[in-house]
Amino acid sequence: MTNVTMTVNGKSVSGNVEGRTLLSSFLRDDLRLTGTHVGCDTSQCGACVVHVDGLSVKACTMLAAEADGAEVKTIEGMANADGSLSVIQQAFQDHHGLQCGFCTPGMVMTAAALLKENPKPSETEVRDYLEGNICRCTGYHNIVKAIMAASGQDVSAIAAE
Missing domain, CATH: 1.10.150.120 ([2Fe-2S]-binding domain)
Structure with missing residues (x-):
């Protein structure tokens, strides 16, 4: 198990993950941010796109450990500060x-x-x-x-x- 720490939607989060844990799985299963959808697990559909350090990434093809120390933004972080839609x-x-x-x-x-x-x-x-x-x-x-x-x-x- 590897400990990862990252900032997700402006909040620092940590967790222990296996080396093979995908970023999409860490977001959905560990952090319960289920807005990042997984439709194919092969990088074909784009339902899992998140931003990592400001770049679009298909979270089903990135390991959670690769995002250690990164700034991650998911769909849950897209709304305005008052909760209204972006x-x-x-x-x-x-x-x-x-x-x-x-x-x-x-x-x-x-x-x-x-x-x-x-x-x-x-x-x-x-x-x-x-x-x-x-x-x-x-x-x-x-x-x-x-x-x-x-x-x-x-x-x-x-x-x-």
Whole structure:
């Protein structure tokens, strides 16, 4: 067993983990932060995306021990300090960027990384950036629209699908 300490959503946390424990398992099982979903365990679906030291990471492919000493942000840390939805989360709600919701945490975390890197992405840039995230329900149209709306762009001319 290895002791790991990291800051998760602004709070210092510690735990003993086996060397093979994935970050996604540590977050979900040990810390009970179940918003980080695991859909494939192979890095294909993107439902487990979190930010580690400011970078998007698929938590199902990173060992918890690799995050020792890191700053980790999960979907639970995306809300505003008063508990209200972040701009990105609100845009997903306003523009129907979710259906079953399983992929949504990973999509929101990926969107946050994109908007940090590129504050006003084009539709093509959004679609390209989401390449590592799979949604089986929405067809991506409203997800893309939500991300563009979160960036402050006028999406009124984009038809709903």
